[in-house]
Amino acid sequence: MPAPKKKKTVHGAVSRRMALMPTAKSELSSLKMKLKVLQRVNEIAASTFDVQPLLDRAMDLVTEIAPSEAGSLLLLSSDRTTLKFSIVKGSASAKLEGLEIPVGQGIAGWVAKTGIPLTVNDVASEPKWKKEIADNVDFPTRSILCVPLKSRAEVIGVVELINKLRDEDYNDDDLEIIELLGAHLSTLIENSRLYSEAREKVERISAMAETSALISSSLDVKRVLETVMNVAKDVIDAEASSIFLYDEEKHEFFFEIATGDAGDAVKQIRVPWGKGMVGWAAEHMQTLLVPDVTKDPRFYSKVDEKSKFQTRNAITVPLKPKNKLIGVAQVLNKKGGLFSREDVELFETLARQAAVAIENASLYTDLQELFLNSIRTVVSLIDAKDDYTAGHSSRVTQYALMIADQLGYDTENRKRLELAALLHDVGKIGMPDAILKKPSGLTAEEFAIVKDHPNKGAEALEPIKQMKAIIPGVRYHHEKLDGKGYPAGLSGDQVPMDAQIICVGDSYDAMNSDRPYRKGLGMEESVRRLRQDSGTQFNPKLVEAFVSALENEEKK
Ligand SMILES: [Fe+2]
Structure with missing residues (x-):
């Protein structure tokens, strides 16, 4: 009975092929989808180096691929204790943007802590889910898909999608494609961070070169100090900077330069020796970094009271050319956070330049005075x-x-x-x-x-x-x-x-x-x-x- 057998084999092969068809088709479409996503990611990456617009466009893509009520990108804080909603897409964006949640809490917190992606289609039955977070922002949550963003095996944030549209559940395809996108997103974030760091370094180096050139070319000390302090404020990204000079006779400090909004208001204010961060840095001849003035007893609130400026944090550096105290330089309130070690080092360098400028100017004034006095002597001899x-x-x-x-x-x-x-x-x-x-x-x-x-x-x-x-x-x-x-x-x-x-x-x-x-x-x-x-x-x-x-x- 060879013929029926042969016939059966042919039929069997066709039907097997037919049975495989839908899978191949869906694999093909999934592959096409992946290629499309990669192409879109490349387009986004090529469009800008600035991290914020870049992430914004990337999140548009995320919510387009897995249509959801909300799509968020949460980034890990530098101390790795909190996750911040950096980009939020969808109807809850106003409520969620800027919100911070502790690492380890809720689904996003768990994913950030473990580095494991998670899909939950019924959050009510998921013990990791924190109802309070959703309640706080008044956002009824049904389903969540959350993937970690990793850079060199370390979690740097998470992408979270909430409530897939049309009451659908998140499936494995969604997870796979968002994971793929997440991997690229991590690279984009890392590259963009490296780019910002490089740009910041270049800015800092050119600021330094600019101020040293000014110091060696100008004898107008006030203008030099004002420029140095403005450069410090801008490059360190702070709200204000100032230079106090030490009045040896009165044993107190007075403002020589004050940049920032309260600049004019503070100029009449004097700080007694030993008072405040200025006094401490002068007395100890050491740099002082205070991350939170409300928790530091060295903070002297009188200046704030008079100027209406609210100091949050500060770097205070003594000006001591040739180890003799001539004043103190200060930079106040890092915009959007805390001063870093690099900020301290940069400010110390700029303060040293300011001290050199003051020293040069006083040497020049002394020389000029000596010169004029010699001329006066000669002239008095002529007149005599x-x-x-x-x-x-x-x-x-x-x-x-x-x-x-x-x-x-x-x-x-x-x-x-x-x-x-x-x-x-x-x-x-x-x-x-x-x-x-x-x-x-x-x-x-x-x-x-x-x-x-x-x-x-x-x-x-x-x-x-x-x-x-x-x-x-x-x-x-x-x-x-x-x-x-x-x-x-x-x-x-x-x-x-x-x-x-x-x-x-x-x-x-x-x-x-x-x-x-x-x-x-x-x-x-x-x-x-x-x-x-x-x-x-x-x-x-x-x-x-x-x-x-x-x-x-x-x-x-
Ligand atoms: Fe004459």
Whole structure:
């Protein structure tokens, strides 16, 4: 009976194949589905590096694949004790977003703790389910599918789906596909974290480079400190930062710089020695990290009371260049959490830079003072050559600076003018006393010598690099606007502004001082004569600026 047997075999094979057909078909569609999911995940991954929008798009995909009333992504806290609803999709999103649940509690908590995925289609009969969580957010829960997200075998969060739509149950296909998606999601989270960390590091390094460059290029210490503290606040992501300087005499600290919203309100506040975190860091010469000021007795609430700023946490660093305390730097309230070790290290580095800036500025001020005092000594020797010109150069300097202040000169221009005015007659050093002290009737030859003193002064200064900028003020301080001055006979705008200013002060002092052959003319007459020659000899704008400064002085 071979034929029937053969027939039976053929029939059997066909029917077996037919029986297998639905399975193959569903496997094929599941494979297609998986490929589609992978393709979508790749598209999302390529769309952005920022973790939040990335996770948001990924969760859209999750709830599309296994349609549910709610789909949440919960991330584990850094201390691994809580899970936070970071992204929530569906009708309960407003209630759930930001909510934190303890690891180990509820289904999501259990999955996070064990790393095992779980599907529950009747939560009421599941002992791991915590009814209170659902009740708290008033979200009637029927079914849950929850898978862990792992990075290098460690759980970093969970994806949880609640209440499959159309009253359906979650099945193995749902679990498989969400697990697959979860694996990719973990990689995305990890990559995005690494990217943020790298970006943060780059930001921190460039902030540091920026502040060091500023410190070495600027002597405006206030501006440097303000920049350093603003950089610290932004890069560390804090709400405020400040620098207190130590007032040795009063034994207290005062705000030198205060950034943040309460910046202006705090500037008048002083902190006594030994008080608060500032006092502690100063006294112990150590960095102080306080994660919660309400639990730290070193917190000095007076500053908050006066400024209306609410301090939560702080890093306080003593400023101690060469081991001498000069002040304290502080950064307050880490946005959205606590300061990390890296924040402390970064702030210590920035505080060191601030200390160097303060130290440099004070060294520079000392040097500048020493330099100016040396110049003043030289100048007083020039003035002393003639009893009647004693104090002349200092007075001319004072007058020149009064004009500069009226004109709103900045520090640099003011400093240059001050030096030029102090040294304007330095060329008289080589002049014979007989000519200098001669009351009147100079011969043409003697007058030529007198007229050469601005050139002599300029020539004396020329070899000194730091004096280059003041030479025009010295060389041309006897030029007149109408071109009738000396030594070059310059006119109008050709006469450098410093020289025009010194000329007004010099002429006023010459008129106002006693001479061997006459008494000083007095303020009123001297001003009248300045005004008389205003426009021909003197720049009218400068004469008026000087007169109003003189009048202001008179009122004092
Ligand atoms: Fe002169």
